[in-house]
Amino acid sequence: MWPIEIGGLLHILLLALVLLAVTIVFHASAEDSEVEALLSFKLSVDDPLGALNNWKAGTNVCHWIGIDSLSLSGLFPLSTIQALPQLRNLSASGNNFTEINISPQKCSLEFLNLSSNDFTSHFLDILLVTCKGIRHLNLSHNKLREISLKGSIGHVMVSVDLSHNRISGSIPASFFALCKSLRFLDISSNQLVGGVPEDMFINCRSLQELSLSSNNLTGELSGLRSSNSLQKLNLSTNFFTTFQIDHCPSLEELDLSFNNISGTVFRKDCAALKMLNLSDNHLSGPFLSVFANRSLATVFKSLQVLQADHNNFIGELPTVPPSLKVLDLSCNLFNTGNPSICPARSSLKSLLLVYNRLHGRVLNSAMNCGNLEMLDMSINSLAGPIPVDMCSRLPKLQHLLLWGNNLEGSIPATISNCSELVTLNLSFNNITGVIPQQISRLKKLCLLFLSNNMISGAIPASIGSMLSLRSLLLSHNKLQGGLPSELRNSNVLVLLLVNDNQLTGQIPSWIGRSSVVEEDEITEITFPFLMVFAINIEASICKAYEEVFILQGIRLDDFEQLPFATRCRRWFFLAPPGFNLTIYNLVNSPLAIDLSHNSFTGTIPEEFGGMRDLNVLNLAHNLLTGAIPSTIGNLKNLEWLDLSQNWLESHIPDSLGNLTFLKYLNISNNKLLGRVPQSAQLALFPVSSYEGNPGLCGFPLAECAGLYNPLHGDHTDEDSDDGHGDETILAAIVGGGVSCILWSYAVFFSKRWEALLKRLI
Template sequence: MTGMIPQQIGNLKNLEYLSLEENNLVGPIPPAIFNTSTLQVISLKSNQLSGSLPSNMRLLLPNLEFLYLGSNQLVGSLPIEIAGLKDLTYFSLSNNRITGSIPESFGDLMNLESLDLSANNLSGEIPKSLEKLHYLKYFNVSFNRLEGEILGGGSFANWKNVTNLDLSGNNLSGAIPDRICDLNSSLRYLGLNDNQLEGALPLSLINCSELVILNVANNKLSDTFPHWLGTLPKLRVLILSSNRFHGSIHDSIATSSFPRLQMLDLSGNEFTGKLPTKFFQNLKALREEVEYEHDNYRYSVNVTIRGLELPFTITVAIPIFTCIDLSINGFHGEIPEAVGELSMLLALNLSHNTLTGPIPPKFANLAALESLDLSFNKLSGRIPSQLTDLTFLEVLKFQNNNLVGSIPRGKQFETFENDSYAGNLDLCGFPLSKECSNGEGSETENHKVNRKGIAFIWKVALMGYGSGMVLGISMAYVVFTTGRPWWLVKIIERDLKEKVASWIQKKR
């Protein structure tokens, strides 16, 4: 539907439920709507409505329980006198152009269960008064201009029912409160990314037994790898990217298992050391399908894939986009073969490290893999021909390594261009312009040639062994029947040594 909302709706004095959501309605919200005191539900979200909200809503809508006005073009500030809406349970003004601060009076909405003010232009601090909201389950103020400490430095002791807490995309500073999770916490999603938070992850997070997603990317956090989070039984997404995490993740072997983890992003930190085999062996949810209980909540995270940072809306009831991103760190050593056992993995990024050794042929077992980035390392050896079996592979980045030999042909490998292999001076073959010489055939062909060569050497050796035995028996007869002529023995020994050495050198 198009056009404006007619003023005459305000004449429906007994109206209790009004839903005009997901249309193309324009103009302001008619003030007459707020004269309908019987209204309990107003849903006008996903239109093109403009204008501001009346400041005296509490006087006009005493029975209002649900107010959905998200995804419009509303301006102005939040209504200060909203506190009188004692029955208000769900309030959403997300994706508008609301300015100003969050009024302290919002802390008096004692029955409020869901508050979504995300994607506006709100500023100031998060009022400490909000800690009084005992029934709050969903709190989202992400992507505003809020500053100061989380919840004004207040306590989370009363927020025992909160399942979704999203404070991402603001200018919040200070440390993450130590009591953000208590023993009775129901928290499932914690989004603190894209702020200015400092310090370490609070150990109280280990009490978040229901936590599914933890995102603290793009802050100033400084800590070692939180291996203790591996004991959380439901954790499926751990995003620590673009912080100052440091040290080795090798210490996590003994204490963490991360049995449900499906998305791990440690990129853009200062991690060092080798990639521990045991760590990857413990990622059960990436090795086999795992069933999850039903959950209607949807969560949003950003994932870097195919060179772009893309938002993903995630429903916990279905499998999450599975990926491991360890790029832009200081990891060294060889890639563990255990990584090739993560058969549920869709994206793997190990770029911009100092990894050495060959690409594990076991990567051919990553049957679901769509994106593989091993660029800017020091990997050597040939590209395993088994990787051509990855039929879902859409993105391949091997550039700036020390790879050699011909590039495998077939299936998905026919679709990749020069950029996938740039910076490997000893690579040859399609799609590169450098052709392979006769001695640089495919790995399979070289393997066959080597087998034939080995067989030929063994045949020659056996022939030499046979003729040598005849010669030896004959010489023994001559020696023992003629009284051991030493001059003949020495000549034969010298001659044999020279010929054998020459033959071996040629075969080598």
């Protein structure tokens, strides 16, 4: 019995060993073939950086580097690896491949990412036929232009991204014939023309996200019925003239901006919609006409963001639905407020009504929006005082922008109750009175803009305790006194513009200090608006004028058409919407200082040369004396320097020639002497930059006369005789020079006082 059982077990064991050996040989053979295919792939591509050097026979394949972002170029040999039985996912994005080689044999790929290459050839149709199992395909950010789109995207395709290519022609209906599994399709940023196939939403019943933005698509989309699955639809930046949607049960995001759409858009409810963008279209008439004259609360149950700026809406502002958080109706023709714009339990956080025709005390309409964090009603015709109870009714306010209106009265002391305030812009109004001391309680305030009003009194010393303050704009007011020494407590005032006031005293040296900001002190603040720093560089044509504007809901091209944005101003500093203020906290000195058109006396502090991040320095039209500090030449980032209309004397320091980024220079109408430094940079500026200094000479002014320039030690050839008679000649020259200087000084001095008296009168 035992011998038989042992013999049977031995046979079974022997058979198992044979099967195991066969399996090992089979797998070894399979792995060898896959390694050979990968090594063949390596030999077929251009690898200038040797990124695939660790692809070697006899090494562990699992340790081989991937092929994303390796600067590989040339032909992409898909044919060498597409038949690998285990290959499901393949990504070769971020290289420089220009062509692809596809074998007619079938492949097992399910995920293929060839984005961010330089493919130009026509291969999509072949790929879809050969690799029918592909579920996710990404060919975005290439140079594809000859894709015929004749084939279908297939039964199993889940996502297709062809965005940011050069695909032209129309979208054929056949492309969507078999798209029952498709969930994501992006063909944005191409050159497509024509309309959208009507049966696209019918055939693609599983489609959740569709983007056709930034093409040249045209026509009318009326009676549109989206599938029950569609959640995001982006048709922005095209030329559609009509869009009417009748069925949108699951639609959450709809972007129709930058088209030519007019008329009614919503004839049915869109209860699931959360984000709607109608900006930059041809929509007109009362706002609710777009929604078949039904209230927003009726059409939308879940809407959170509504953008309809840059249209031609008129009449009364609408009442927002309780769910809405952001409403942008800027750049329209609204002229009437709505006391019930925010219903009870309103969620509205951002209300943007810039550049409309709102007038009177419309500001009171927003007082019921208790959750507001941003209120921008700039560039309207708002009148009356700032409501005293505004901050008690809007305690969460972070950004208050009311510039460019007709607001009157003084800034209420209760402004301090807006403890969350980060931005306060009341420029270009008719505000009077003084800056309230209580404003210093706004410990989070970063931008304080009060320019172009009629504010009087002194700059409160308490402002120095506002340690978060980065920009202080008080220009074009009636402020008196000096710059309070407490301002030195601010870490860095990035913008200090107090020009066109009645300020006196000496310019404090602490302005020119540099500070070191530790990395752990950096705070990131994202501002949801556009910041523009406007500077006039043609003072001979336009009124000398500088200002910083905070813009929300208005684009720069619209802003340039406003009366106070003339063609003579240059946009010096631009920060796009969402600008991150980290840059403000990293600078070691101010970016711009404008103390012009005041009555500051004394000398320019030597410390100004330490402001290494300074871009703009304007000290024009003051009573400054002394020499131009040579340390100004250390301001390597300086682009704009105006020291004109002062009493500055001595010579122009040679160090100004080191300002290689300088684009505007004006040191005219001073008492400067000697030769203009002959540097390549200073030679770029016209005569007007130097004129009005009787003692200046040299290019671009008249050549320096005389045998000897005591400032530079220049001798002429005629000065090389044996020296006889030098004393007589020199005495005559000196005597005549002294008389000339005294006469010039008397004339200049009288003109300076005459100009000063005119200003004082």
